[in-house]
Ligand code: HEM
């Protein structure tokens with residue numbers, strides 16, 4: 230019997246650890262795309278954040294010998310120098326594009342095989358990596374981009390995110406997982422890193438009466454007692470500020486794709502120094518579940534609950550068996566009241582006289598000049614730090630009060646506005662047909678068209694909304710958790726098939742988290758501005774005071790809203806035609 234796709238994927242992972250194959254891969258890159266082993270091309274390169282991509286106009290495979298590279302940015306934290314390195318690589322090798330992703334990464338496109346050795350070398354020299362950014366392995370660690378800055382946070386959990394990142398990547402134990410494995414760790418109150426849609430999520434909550442040493446221990450920083458005794462690990466990274474110690478709530482099994490599942494809270498609380506061992510133990514638990522290696526489509530951790538009958542109690546028991554200790558029982562920490570946390574604007578930091586400034590990166594697309602401008606802004610007006618958010622935006626922290634307006638002017642000059650319309654703030658998009666071979670529709674350029682149309686039609690729309698676009702059901706752009714989720718679909722027309730979207734409404738995370746509901750299928754992309762305009766006007770006219778769009782959708786019901794979406798009103802403003810493939814220079 231011929232080998233099936235999953236048998237092949239599993240065999241390749243068993244035969245070789247792609248993390249150890251870099252020297253061989255680099256040698257083959259130097260000989261050009263045609264010289265790359267087909268199994269490397271289709272599988273192993275992903276362990277180094279590399280995917281083949283299309284040519285931007287519909288061709289894939291040998292006709293499009295280009296790569297996309299996902300650069301892993303734990304907790305979204307970048308230095309100005311690192312940002313400059315990525316900007317330079319984008320300019321020199323990536324046709325000036327850089328996409329900020331929903332996991333706080335940056336993706337470069339259009340890379341040619343021969344350039345990859347230099348690109349990876351320069352990333353490494355800058356302290357960056359693409360290791361484990363794609364593939365069946367631990368993906369980028371996400372966290373709050375305001376970690377250590379936000380006066381209301383429970384803790385700056387970013388050192389823990391970095392510690393878990395190091396622990397998972399340093400050891401060869403976690404390269405061969407059934408599929409991708411996503412972790413989020415946040416100390417903020419707003420859960421802006423979307424814990425509920427991660428395989429594992431640690432969310433801080435206050436721990437009255439705990440000692441500070443609990444926190445230092447996890448980082449290898451000796452406690453005062455250890456220091457007195459002359460022992461303890463060498464400091465690897467000092468805590469960045471003094472904060473109250475916390476517990477972490479633990480959720481497992483979240484994920485989207487075509488089978489969305491919100492992570493299950495376990496009835497435990499995790500101490501600071503337990504987070505790294507718990508994260509590694511769950512990675513080990515996941516790795517060893519052979520039942521998750523039978524189907525690629527049902528290989529994520531969530532399928533233990535969805536398909537194999539596991540319960541939260543069973544998961545906890547297996548986790549504790551692996552840990553060799555019992556976790557402290559606790560009622561799950563409640564999810565926060567939903568806030569629109571795109572980090573846009575100017576916020577006072579907990580450090581007196583310092584501000585962070587959040588700029589909008591519509592649909593996550595930057596050009597190299599904008600990326601360099603972020604670095605320049607951080608150097609001139611901040612503390613040479615740039616942070617990326619899960620809503621595909623950028624934040625520059627540590628800006629002195631007297632520099633804030635100069636930075637705002639600098640960012641606006643580079644079309645990175647600090648103030649933006651509801652639609653500019655809320656539109657997010659996956660990679661789409663431009664570069665993704667699984668896509669059925671183009672997304673990035675349509676997102677720009679849609680944003681401009683809605684801005685023009687409803688200029689004073691008062692409520693920020695999440696409008697998320699995906700080019701197929703895989704939901705890389707998270708349509709399940711958006712107010713308006715658009716999932717790419719081909720629509721038959723008299724002139725043949727055209728780009729369209731299924732419209733999903735009413736999704737969102739936090740307290741009362743809900744997945745969006747499919748409300749109207751196969752709407753032509755060209756008709757969406759009219760239909761969404763009608764929907765948003767209906768919401769404005771019918772909402773109760775302060776009623777969120779999500780709550781309005783739940784109250785109105787999908788049948789009523791299907792009728793609103795289904796009637797295309799005469800457009801109140803002239804239509805702009807949407808081109809499926811806009812030349813790249815027009816996109817940036
Ligand atoms: C079976 C195939 C795939 C599935 C099921 C899938 C699913 C997903 C999901 C659910 C996310 C959500 C991110 C989150 O957890 O917040 C994601 C992220 C993403 N996916 Fe995919 N995806 C697939 C293939 C691809 C391909 C082929 C591409 C492009 C070439 C792609 C590009 C992205 C990007 C850019 C992100 C952003 C997040 C990141 O930095 O990790 N995906 N994917």
Ligand code: SF4
Pocket residue numbers: 659660661662665666667668669699700701702703704705706
């Ligand atoms: S959602 Fe589909 S089209 Fe968009 S990047 Fe993911 S796999 Fe590609």
